[in-house]
Amino acid sequence: MSNRTRLAISAATASVTLALAAGTFAVGTTPVSSGVVESQSAAVQQTTSTALLSGNAPKAKVHNYKRLTKKAKKVANKVRNDWRAIKSIGGWRAGSRYSGDHPGGRAIDVMIPKWKKNSRLGWSIAKYFAKKKNAKKYKIHYVIFRQKIWTVQTPRWRKMANRGGATANHFDHVHVSVKR
Structure with a gap:
């Protein structure tokens, strides 16, 4: 996995987490991290969004x-x-x-x-x-x-x-x- 992909995943995760906390996330939206990442793949967005919305917290x-x-x-x-x-x-x-x-x-x-x-x-x-x-x-x-x-x-x-x-x-x- 490239550094750019890792950064995209991190940025997407952070954006979705903040949106969920603020109650503003809607399925299908594109989380963007204040210009740090210009584009993210649909797969990264979908994986991140699905994981966070389904309550997949880290395991003990x-x-x-x-x-x-x-x-x-x-x-x-x-x-x-x-x-x-x-x-x-x-x-x-x-x-x-x-x-x-x-x-x-x-x-x-x-x-x-x-x-x-x-x-x-x-x-x-x-x-x-x-x-x-x-x-x-x-x-x-x-x-x-x-x-x-x-x-x-x-x-x-x-x-x-x-x-x-x-x-x-x-x-x-x-x-x-x-x-x-």
């Missing part, structure tokens, strides 16, 4: 993705594709106070943005993976959110003991563990 970053098991990667990818409001997913980490799932690459932590006001987003993710057919499809072992746990062995939401804080009690993230 999954930390230590490569060290996750195939099953955990499948869960992380589902979250990344279907819940674009999510910006960060914790994956593998060396230690865990409560289980071997993170060190084993079998767990993810879906971080909920503005979690104090956004529990509905977290519950939509937690309940999705706790649904019987989805738990079977994704090989879910258990799900924790807002100090409640759902397991395959006891498939209902139950209160957990207080672990002392928002993160330890899973108020700011949904923890999803998959089977071995």
Whole structure:
């Protein structure tokens, strides 16, 4: 891709973003970046406009993705594709106070943005993976959110003991563990 094409894509993206923010974008219009780019290809305009209008926000970053098991990667990818409001997913980490799932690459932590006001987003993710057919499809072992746990062995939401804080009690993230 040439520098001119990259510049055209950047300019088109910026113009469409500003137009969307201002509420003035109409499908079929030609975004132009204050004389920086004189002409843009129709393909660049269409791709940029379609991507921004369809809500294709950037996908969440999954930390230590490569060290996750195939099953955990499948869960992380589902979250990344279907819940674009999510910006960060914790994956593998060396230690865990409560289980071997993170060190084993079998767990993810879906971080909920503005979690104090956004529990509905977290519950939509937690309940999705706790649904019987989805738990079977994704090989879910258990799900924790807002100090409640759902397991395959006891498939209902139950209160957990207080672990002392928002993160330890899973108020700011949904923890999803998959089977071995």
